[in-house]
Amino acid sequence: MSRSSGPAELPLAISRDVPESIPTQLAEQLRAHILAGTLAPADALPSTRALAARLDIARGSVVAAYEQLSAEGYLETSKGGTRVTKNLKLQEVLGARSGGTQPGHLPRSQQVMLSNGEPLVAGGGVRPPRPPVPPRNRTINLTPGSPDTSLLASTAWRASWRVAAAEPTANYGASGSPALQYQLAEHLRTMRHTVCAPHEIMVTAGARDGFRLLLSSLRTQRRERPLRIAVENPGYPSLYQIPAVFGHEIIPVRVDQHGLDPASLPAEAPDLVLVAPSHQYPLGASMPVTRRLELLDWARENNAYIVEDDYDSELRYVGDALPALTALSRQHPDDRTIMLGSFSKTLTPALGLGFMLAPVSLHTDILRLRRVMGNPVSALTQDAATHFFARGGAHRHIARMRRVYRQRRETLVTALAQSRLPDWVNVLPMDGGLHLVLEFTGVYASAGYETLVCETLMRSGVEVAALGDYWAHAALTSRSLPPTGTDVPSDAQRTFGVVLGFGVEAPHRLQAAAQKMTQVLDSMGVA
The missing domain is CATH 3.90.1150.10 (Aspartate Aminotransferase, domain 1)
Structure with a gap:
């Protein structure tokens, strides 16, 4: 199984106001991540020195926590560092904790964690990348939304495209390349704390492509009437202009220092609410967990869906990356959240690659429509991206x-x-x-x-x-x-x-x- 090569980025918090020791707190949190599926067998953990620096604790506390989990069989240490035990018998562990639950009856997140995937191996050396060319124009470009792509052309990036071009695939199905779906599922698990099965992911040409597909599918489901869509105000124009072009009804909703407030939504409930909960654009608010839960409760009570625009959540500089709203929603049987993702900010907009993760209640209809329309992402792009993710280049x-x-x-x-x-x-x-x-x-x-x-x-x-x-x-x-x-x-x-x-x-x-x-x-x- 090809796992993410870099250490998983996990939300960990140490408190000095509780009776439990720091090593005990850390061990309990890591153990919980392993059992929840956000840490899977063979996943790498940060070095003791790096994790201690990040949490501002003594390195000895991290060493003690790792040693405790190693003694329990959750972790193993080798020359390459500390990892979750590759052959960890999670069925037995989970069965013992739940009173003998059979593997076939595990929660979905734990079944995904135990599933197998097909790795792709790419090799070969290429020339080192040229140094970036300094800008020639005198104007200083501070227009928002543009990433620096000059550092992308690494050895792994060039090798991924060379391997993909050497053996081009003719085409993939409506959902996209199964190997890429697997790598995207791993990316969501390790970077966004969201556990899903690879087949649940729809490969898209970016967030706007996924949003158009969703709107078309929902309009058919709601008997061709225009949809009522609540959007953050201010918000990201390129997304909320899309439904306006297709004649849907736009309902701007003011945001405050905590993002969109569910109490501000209109009495006549919209069909969709478009939000960026981890990093509201452009004001930068992060929606606290209490408001996230309120929004999910509102969606279930009003038969509405939440569209999570997860556009640059990996680029967080203060504290840990916040778990996606979708990660919370998927813990409930009535999942009401659609995640739209793109790699235009973290890799390059030229790639034209993104994904959509929709609940079971919508996935079948969206897939049926995609089969009719076809997937716009070329097989060459999908293969190159698969190699890049599998080699750890994206991470x-x-x-x-x-x-x-x-x-x-x-x-x-x-x-x-x-x-x-x-x-x-x-x-x-x-x-x-x-x-x-x-x-x-x-x-x-x-x-x-x-x-x-x-x-x-x-x-x-x-x-x-x-x-x-x-x-x-x-x-x-x-x-x-x-x-x-x-x-x-x-x-x-x-x-x-x-x-x-x-x-x-x-x-x-x-x-x-x-x-x-x-x-x-x-x-x-x-x-």
């Missing part, structure tokens, strides 16, 4: 880019602080992603001033995006909005400012951009 690249982006984020935040922005400009807190938001306050919080700032910055050689462009009323026609009861805010209720992307520029250019922005904003202040 290593995402970990590397997280470090690179964290450094660039810190550089930009520090440079803005040192440049002393005017007191009417706030830097909103942002725990992850590829952008920052500068919020305008007081008399400067207006659409006209926002536009003026963006135009002046462009003439000064810094390209940014206007925060006002992310509000629903700025992107949708009045015909696309419901006639009454909408939550489209007036200018006085909206947030204005600029959105700054730091994905593509080098640190020294980010520092230069911060200085230019401060100069422009200072010059535009009112005495």
